[in-house]
Amino acid sequence: MAWKTLDEMDLAGKVVLVRVDINVPVENGVVTDATRIEKIVPTISDILAKGGKPVLLAHFGRPKGKVVPEMSLKPLVPALEKALGVKVAFAPDCIGAPAKKAVAALAEGEVLLLENTRFHEGEEKNDAELAAAMAALGEVYVNDAFSAAHRAHSSTAAIAQILPSAAGRLMEAELKALEAALGNPARPVTAVVGGAKVSTKLDLLGNLVSKVDHLVIGGGMANTFLVAQGIDVGKSLAEHDMADTAREILAKAKAAGCAIHLPVDVVVAREFKAGAENEVVPADACPADAMILDAGPEAVAQIAKVFEASKTLIWNGPLGAFEIAPFDAATNAAAAKAAELTRAGALISVAGGGDTVAALNKAGAAADFSYISTAGGAFLEWMEGKELPGVAALMH
The missing domain is CATH 3.40.50.1260 (Phosphoglycerate kinase, N-terminal domain)
Known part of the structure; x- marks a missing residue:
């Protein structure tokens, strides 16, 4: 396996962009099943323990490249804070000035959630410019979203070509299990x-x-x-x-x-x-x-x-x-x-x-x-x- 794990990355003091799958069911602004959020806890906890600053990239629903308020990730903040046990800040975009400002304000021990990557048309086209704008926010990229790994999107594929990259704990467990079952x-x-x-x-x-x-x-x-x-x-x-x-x-x-x-x-x-x-x-x-x-x-x-x-x-x-x-x-x-x-x-x-x-x-x-x-x-x-x-x- 030629991919790196979190154990091989120096994360101390670095902003770590983490692609997660937190596409959870939400009713009346409240998360009804937090299973997918709980699954990312080991990765985020390990990044925090290594002195990294986790910044979460995620999609939600199918807004098809437009800003759809009811597909905002903001309602997920309370459920993330509960699962992670730390303060979670929120940025109203995943690129540009609002995102940069939120990253700059991030204190050690805190997590930042960026707005829905699919609000940008380039995301599902694996657009290199969008990936570069996301990459500009951090120093290391970690993919912990195996469930989105079959799609070549800006936040899952193009961005990994720009920053030093590793698999998160969930991705690592999945790849090891699959390798054991069909690889060898x-x-x-x-x-x-x-x-x-x-x-x-x-x-x-x-x-x-x-x-x-x-x-x-x-x-x-x-x-x-x-x-x-x-x-x-x-x-x-x-x-x-x-x-x-x-x-x-x-x-x-x-x-x-x-x-x-x-x-x-x-x-x-x-x-x-x-x-x-x-x-x-x-x-x-x-x-x-x-x-x-x-x-x-x-x-x-x-x-x-x-x-x-x-x-x-x-x-x-x-x-x-x-x-x-x-x-x-x-x-x-x-x-x-x-x-x-x-x-x-x-x-x-x-x-x-x-x-x-x-x-x-x-x-x-x-x-x-x-x-x-x-x-x-x-x-x-x-x-x-x-x-x-x-x-x-x-x-x-």
Whole structure:
């Protein structure tokens, strides 16, 4: 890994520009979930402990390059002060005179929050002039926003070319976890990929079959693979037009020596609602008037065996319609198994993506996973094998 950490930077007496992701939910001017704010505490605390002056760069919402008062970062100040335990000042812009004045007034031990970077049109265009105006405010740049690392923006990419740069603690933890899972993993490696559509995860499946030993496919995606094998899935959600693509993926996996696991039995129902009447049938015996809503117990037992034989697990997407019971059973059981093996030290488990985090939290298994990534798009693009501009910029 060619990027630097905070441990390698001399921060004493220096103004440190820190790119953070504090895009938190706000209702009536009050932060309703401070999780993302709490995640930046280790980085900011370490910078303060090293005698640095942290100045926060962040975006909020999608103002599309215009000043939108309801997307101001100012309401976040109380929540930041509570989490960090220090005074947080606020500047009404992230460049120019107002920002310079606020930086000059910053006392040691205090933090400064700059206004929404996306109020400037150049931010999302990775504009070099905007990046230079931001860079002019500080002496060191730290990126702690992995969740924004898949975007080449002025505050995530261009600025890192101008100032000495390092990864913050959150970024460092994320990159180390990802490196352990796909960069140089302990084998065998298993990936669980679920969700509704094959079409949205084509790049992901294409990349994974050449990198993992086992690929477990769940959710609506599994139905499309069953269709590709000539199986009738009744009224199930499936992308019939993707059958050829699914067959290509199966062939690519076979050539790469990657075993693909599809459900051998399934849970079917006539309607998609909580507590709907349901039955377990073999995967190739879905009644014409029914739909597949979850993997069956035999499929879960097979997945558990695959997990037991693995050293590394990467998980993205649920195995069934986890939002409503009883169609969350397979996801819950598989997650519990992964959590148990991780607790026992037999498995390194990394999961990410919005639905995935929700499903693992619901299963009560998230706390036992080795690493849960809160970054949706960035986590997926990393799994797809794409270069993340925000990470690449730290490598110079």
